[in-house]
Amino acid sequence: MNEIERTQRRTRGYWYRDGIAELVGGVALALVGVPLMASARTGFEMLSTIALMGMILLFPASAKVVRLLKDRITHTRTGYVKYPQPTMSKRRKIMLASLFLAIAIAMLVALWGDEYTLEGVVGKALLIGSGAGMAVAFTIRAIKLRMPRMFIIAVATAAVTGVNGFAGAGFTEGFGLLLAILGATSVITGAVTLITYIQRHPKPSVEAS
Amino acid sequence: MSGFEFAGDPDRVIHEPARLKIMAVLSVAESADFTYLMGETSLTRGNLSVQLTRLQDAGYIDIAKEFVGRSPRTTASMTPEGARAFEAYRDYLASLLKATS
Numbered sequence: 001m002n003e004i005e006r007t008q009r010r011t012r013g014y015w016y017r018d019g020i021a022e023l024v025g026g027v028a029l030a031l032v033g034v035p036l037m038a039s040a041r042t043g044f045e046m047l048s049t050i051a052l053m054g055m056i057l058l059f060p061a062s063a064k065v066v067r068l069l070k071d072r073i074t075h076t077r078t079g080y081v082k083y084p085q086p087t088m089s090k091r092r093k094i095m096l097a098s099l100f101l102a103i104a105i106a107m108l109v110a111l112w113g114d115e116y117t118l119e120g121v122v123g124k125a126l127l128i129g130s131g132a133g134m135a136v137a138f139t140i141r142a143i144k145l146r147m148p149r150m151f152i153i154a155v156a157t158a159a160v161t162g163v164n165g166f167a168g169a170g171f172t173e174g175f176g177l178l179l180a181i182l183g184a185t186s187v188i189t190g191a192v193t194l195i196t197y198i199q200r201h202p203k204p205s206v207e208a209s
Numbered sequence: 210m211s212g213f214e215f216a217g218d219p220d221r222v223i224h225e226p227a228r229l230k231i232m233a234v235l236s237v238a239e240s241a242d243f244t245y246l247m248g249e250t251s252l253t254r255g256n257l258s259v260q261l262t263r264l265q266d267a268g269y270i271d272i273a274k275e276f277v278g279r280s281p282r283t284t285a286s287m288t289p290e291g292a293r294a295f296e297a298y299r300d301y302l303a304s305l306l307k308a309t310s
Contacts, residue, residue, distance in 0.1 A: 004299070007233040007249060011241070071277060079245025080282065081238045 013145035019193025026186025028062040033179025040173030077201040123171030131161025149189045156185040222267045223298045240286035
């Protein structure tokens, strides 16, 4: 790999260098996953509603928290990089793909699900499929950005998916466990990365422009 | 005939290592600020400023100044002309490697 490609890779991976996105995203995932899991265990369905509300509110809020923390911590120490936003046509394609996926899942649940819920065979297949997909995505990210800590998240995700598969967990409980473990692992790797980053890059006495 | 036939001379503006690094950063980012570019190029503030001005004068980058809270932030972004020049430079390097391998 030549110096141009090394520089480009470092710049692409700069977003993850401080661990802030992992830390905040991990907290949000855990806050959604734990009530989801508890709802399935206790039968107290209000908890899954709380988890759903949390998902709607927490994810946009966590993006704002990440930006705020990066402005305070990262940009003053090692600088600011703005990444290209997806074009409108790409956004439309993503929205269409998501819509088709949602319709496909709804049809599967209606045809083969248990009483139109995600519990049952369809839910189990979705649970294992989504877990395996996440593990693969983290592995690809770890290789592309040369960030070994992403392997830890990939392994944790794969392990939970395996446990869910062997235990035959229902969708709500299994997905809650997946999000909770994924969140907890991200919090740990993110926190360690952030501490290391701050130690390596002390705040400059005079803020650079 | 020398026996070495390359695709012309390299673009001298991009050929300089520090400027090449700046262009490499901006080829994958919408924009990057002065602090980040200083870290990537290991240049002093003054030297980086000179290199950025050189790229700006060639029409390869745009420089913008903004305020984030009370702190000023100077950012650089690649122009379409800069993107074309960077691509042409990479093609030149590829042809050079092909010709010498």
